[in-house]
Amino acid sequence: MRACSSILLVAALAAFCGSSAYAQDGGDYPSKPIRILVGSAPGGFPDTMARLFGEQLGRRLKQTVTIENRPGAGTAIVSQTVARAKPDGYTLLVADSSMWAISPHVYKTWPVHSIDDFAPVTLLGRAANFLAVTTHLPVTDNLASVIAFLKANPDKYNFGSSGIGSMHHLTFEIFKTRTGVQLQHVPFKGTTMVLGALAGGEIALAFQSASQLPGFVRQGKVKVLGVSMANRSPVMPDIPTFAELGIEGMDLPGYIGLLAPKDTPVAIVNRLFEEVRAATQDIDLRRRLDGISVEAVGSTPQETMEWMRKETDVFARAVKDAGIVPE
Numbered sequence: 001m002r003a004c005s006s007i008l009l010v011a012a013l014a015a016f017c018g019s020s021a022y023a024q025d026g027g028d029y030p031s032k033p034i035r036i037l038v039g040s041a042p043g044g045f046p047d048t049m050a051r052l053f054g055e056q057l058g059r060r061l062k063q064t065v066t067i068e069n070r071p072g073a074g075t076a077i078v079s080q081t082v083a084r085a086k087p088d089g090y091t092l093l094v095a096d097s098s099m100w101a102i103s104p105h106v107y108k109t110w111p112v113h114s115i116d117d118f119a120p121v122t123l124l125g126r127a128a129n130f131l132a133v134t135t136h137l138p139v140t141d142n143l144a145s146v147i148a149f150l151k152a153n154p155d156k157y158n159f160g161s162s163g164i165g166s167m168h169h170l171t172f173e174i175f176k177t178r179t180g181v182q183l184q185h186v187p188f189k190g191t192t193m194v195l196g197a198l199a200g201g202e203i204a205l206a207f208q209s210a211s212q213l214p215g216f217v218r219q220g221k222v223k224v225l226g227v228s229m230a231n232r233s234p235v236m237p238d239i240p241t242f243a244e245l246g247i248e249g250m251d252l253p254g255y256i257g258l259l260a261p262k263d264t265p266v267a268i269v270n271r272l273f274e275e276v277r278a279a280t281q282d283i284d285l286r287r288r289l290d291g292i293s294v295e296a297v298g299s300t301p302q303e304t305m306e307w308m309r310k311e312t313d314v315f316a317r318a319v320k321d322a323g324i325v326p327e
Contacts, residue, residue, distance in 0.1 A: 030063040030089065032090060033065070034066070035092065036065060037093050038068070039077070039095060042069055051067050056275070056276075060275045060278065083117040086261070097315075098167055102165060102167065102315045105324075115305070117261075119259065119301070121257075121269055121301060122277065123298070124256045128209070128228065128233035128253050129167070130209070130225075130228070130233075131175065131206075131242075134203065135223055144245070146205075147181055150182070155182045157205075158184045158185070158203045160194045163187045169187070170319065172205070173321060186202075191208065192212070194206050199221035209293060224236065226242045230243070255311070256294075258276065280297070
């Protein structure tokens, strides 16, 4: 009887260890619904991307994928929630570049450091940032002439953004460093106000995404001078990159990433990445991304980590150069 009990115990332990290893390998993943958390209200850029890719993941993984909006304190609350979640692939985060590359440098009490507290899965997409100039400026022929004009008139003109420490604010600060122009920053409460001020001539320049620019361009109120990407954007293919215009270091699109908690099994991270990469080839998804002026990416986890590190270094330097004091 004792021998029989010992055999049963050994078998039970083997079964437990086997099932544990199986879970670590992600072999049965996903066996229950997946939650994707977003730190913005429904309808925002991260929310839209989470829903588009969540739909694709649900279909490909044959599992329910729900989107949970957790706005508040920037993305501090939702970032901390996911960072502290069980690292099993069932609680994920969709966030933009600001969360991992900017916020840790402009807030003293930012609760997470995304390079250390998350396992990057992939970059879902990128939105090009375009430099736009008001047609009220005396010179708008091309970027070279605008830069020459601004250098001849230092600190006489303003640029706008959706707030101090925002992606567009810091991108412009980097532009100032690269070109030597001197302008004053005017922060607004939202992109719509920035575009209105630009069209009305209240500010001279601003970096903006493509979603609302074409209308102002058609009306002759705004002119687009360059795009902050390594290659021309398919959204506005006639607009040259800054590198083409002789200005290096301006490959600064806005990225949206999919992140898991640190220590999520590599097999699960890779499974999620592979499904997202397959989804980026979906014709319907690409059409819907085109509709919001976003280019699909689908980078590997390693590529994503490398890009996050690069962005973090670039924007940390921009925060310091802009004289922004963490609050």
